[in-house]
Amino acid sequence: MNLHEIEIDSETSRIRAALVNSGRHTFSEAEDRLATSRLSVVLGSEAACTPAGQAAFLTATVTSARCFGKVTVHGCLDQPLLFHLPSGAKSLLEAAVLFGAEKTEAPCLNRRLLIGSGLEPGDGWSMQAFWNGWTAGVVPGRSQVAVGRSDCALAGAGAGALAVGQAFLAEQGDLRAGRTAHCISLWAPELGEQGMQQPGPCSRQVHLPTALWLIGLGNLGQSYLWSLTLLPYPRPEDVLVFLQDDQHIGKENWGTSVLVQRGRYGILKTRVAEEWATGRGFQVRRIDRRLDRYLMRSDAEPGIALAGLDSMTARRLLGRRGFEYIIDAGLGARVTDYRKFRINVFDSTRNPADHFQGVEDETAQVAKELMQLPTYQELAQSRGDGGCGAAILAESSVAVPFVSAIVGTLVVTQAIRIASGQAHHVGITGDFGDLRSIRAALGRMPKRITVPNAKSASYQ
Secondary structure, eight states: OOTTTTTOOOTTHHHHHHHHTTTSOOHHHHHHHHHHOEEEEEEOTTGGGSHHHHHHHHHHHHHHTTTSSEEEEEESOOSBOSSOOTTOOOBHHHHHHHTTOEEOSSOOSSEEEEESSSOOOOSSEEEEEEEETTEEEEEEGGGOOOOOOOOOHHHHHHHHHHHHHHHHHHHHTOTTTTSSOEEEESSOGGGGGGGGGOOOSOGGGSEEESEEEEEOOSHHHHHHHHHHHTSOOSOGGGOEEEEEOOOBOOGGGTTTOTTOOTTOOSSBHHHHHHHHHHHHTOEEEEEOSOOOTTOOOOTTSOSEEEEOOSOHHHHHHGGGSOOSEEEEEEEOOSTTTTTEEEEEEEOTTOOHHHHTTTOOOOHHHHHHHHTTSHHHHHHHHHHTSTTHHHHHHHTSOOOOHHHHHHHHHHHHHHHHHHHTTOOOEEEEEEETTEEEEEEEEEOOOOSSOOSOEEEOOOOO
16 A cells, blocks of 8 residues: 555645645645645846855746746846756746746735845735845844845845745745744854854855765755855865665655656656756766665765755765764654754764764654544554554655755854864754744864865856
8 A cells, every 4th residue: 555546645745735634624624725725936137147146046936936836037037047047947037947847927815025136016915035144034024124135045045945934834824924023143153143144254255065966865965055056166076976775756755855856757766966966067876775884985976965865764874974073953743843953964073973873763652642633543443444544644744845944044054164174153043934033053163174175266
């Protein structure tokens, strides 16, 4: 028995779980709610000419197209792309259409995201994305703030994803969504709201990592690659990326993973990532196998690993594979905590096996709790399969692409700190529903830079 046989394997199945698992909706109600939801993304003329503004618009578009039934785009969309996107698009409008949005005459009346300042919020629900250097934030559309320094594309991407997150929460019925301001400094998340006054180093003052090993290419791994695409590498052909995974793209991955193309399923995740990375100009090495105790890194291979794994067993293996640095991210799996995240950075002084000792996956416990909901019990009874199909669905974690996109910007920022010879954060945790929850601990300054890097260039 599988999800295909019980006809609940839609492209938005894991997003729909955020509605179903709340206990407020049946499967059909959640599907209808997603299908009829509408969102407009409006781009201001000043923001359209900057790296942060374009990154905010592109990230908001690619993530919202997976969370809403229809996404429309408006504003200054004829601007040429500052990024070499592997999609082949040359303008912002072409990219938006490829990502699943539509260009219409007027924004929808339901919900509106404003990318940049000085835009009309309309009469309905609205949210503005803003940024200043490495700081990303959102404010209610009617209380707009001026956009600051716009050279950091990662901050723009984070702001765009945060705005989509607030819109999604509002669609779920969260009355607090869109009512307050939120911001986070990617460079110094421990600053909290003070990050807006401390924008961090100019993008030309940092070094970018040129050798990375991505382990796990689901929603998190693909968000890492999305963020890497936005970086101003002076010579992309000098960047070497190892891509490791053994799974195939399924229909449900479209709703959670930003690089998956609708209708293109059944191929290896490493192949999708390889096409994107080589399209950006990076060198790629594919490893079509899962991480195990037999894999060892050589001195000639990337020393920074970006891990996006969903198993504690696999995480405990990371420390003995020969990496100099391991940046590992994890997301909440329940409807009550899917907005939560944690990032750990391990070096020679910290071993993931010790850090995660005694920590086990909660899949079975989560599934047991969900099976008590009336919706799952009704499904189990109606299918006549002994509850097999309902149990399979209950074991599928909640996942939404905007959470992965924000985490991706934070993870890649840690890699940039390491490549720049700066102290990395040993741990970052929080809830993107309320950025006041963010906690971060800064480690020690390294004695020397031990990973290949390149001086950041300006966007052309």
